[in-house]
Amino acid sequence: MTAIQGKVPPIWLKPSVYQALGKHLASALPHEACGVLLGAAAAGGMLIDTYVPMRNVAPDPLHTFVPHPADWISALYLTPPPVGLFHSHPRTLPQPSPADFDGLSGLDDHFAVYLIGAPGSEPEHPFHLNGYNIKRTRIGDGALSFSLIQSQVQLLLK
Numbered sequence: 001m002t003a004i005q006g007k008v009p010p011i012w013l014k015p016s017v018y019q020a021l022g023k024h025l026a027s028a029l030p031h032e033a034c035g036v037l038l039g040a041a042a043a044g045g046m047l048i049d050t051y052v053p054m055r056n057v058a059p060d061p062l063h064t065f066v067p068h069p070a071d072w073i074s075a076l077y078l079t080p081p082p083v084g085l086f087h088s089h090p091r092t093l094p095q096p097s098p099a100d101f102d103g104l105s106g107l108d109d110h111f112a113v114y115l116i117g118a119p120g121s122e123p124e125h126p127f128h129l130n131g132y133n134i135k136r137t138r139i140g141d142g143a144l145s146f147s148l149i150q151s152q153v154q155l156l157l158k
């Protein structure tokens with residue numbers, strides 16, 4: 001079991017990012033949408049100020065996501081580099097799947113935030129968004145173990 005010391009820091013989103021995530025999620029349906037998040041550590045958490053959508057080229061885009069290699073490479077060369085990854089679950093809850101956990105080891109150290117969206121059922125909630133902090137733990141033989149710690153997603157009010 002993972003012990004959590006103190007409070008999990010929140011993930012702050014600019015409203016424009018929240019809107020961009022919802023728009024990409026909806027326009028990609030029935031496929032999974034994916035993209036990277038830009039931002040920085042802010043007082044008491046991470047602040048996400050930009051969303052960069054990527055094309056999903058998975059052989060089975062209904063159930064998985066694989067970023068287009070060109071989109072992925074250009075995202076990794078952004079300065080500063082992305083701090084987070086977003087993707088959507090068109091038909092399931094926005095909770096990490098076994099494949100999502102497997103994919104964590106492919107993310108560089110600067111990825112700190114993991115967001116998963118899912119379509120909402122009511123007009124006033126067009127989509128659901130869960131946020132996680134990516135936690136890297138050094139294990140016995142020096143390898144890294146990855147886990148996701150759920151944290152609150154907060155919208156900036158301006």
Ligand SMILES: [Zn+2]
Pocket residue numbers: 087088089095096097100116
């Ligand atoms: Zn997933």
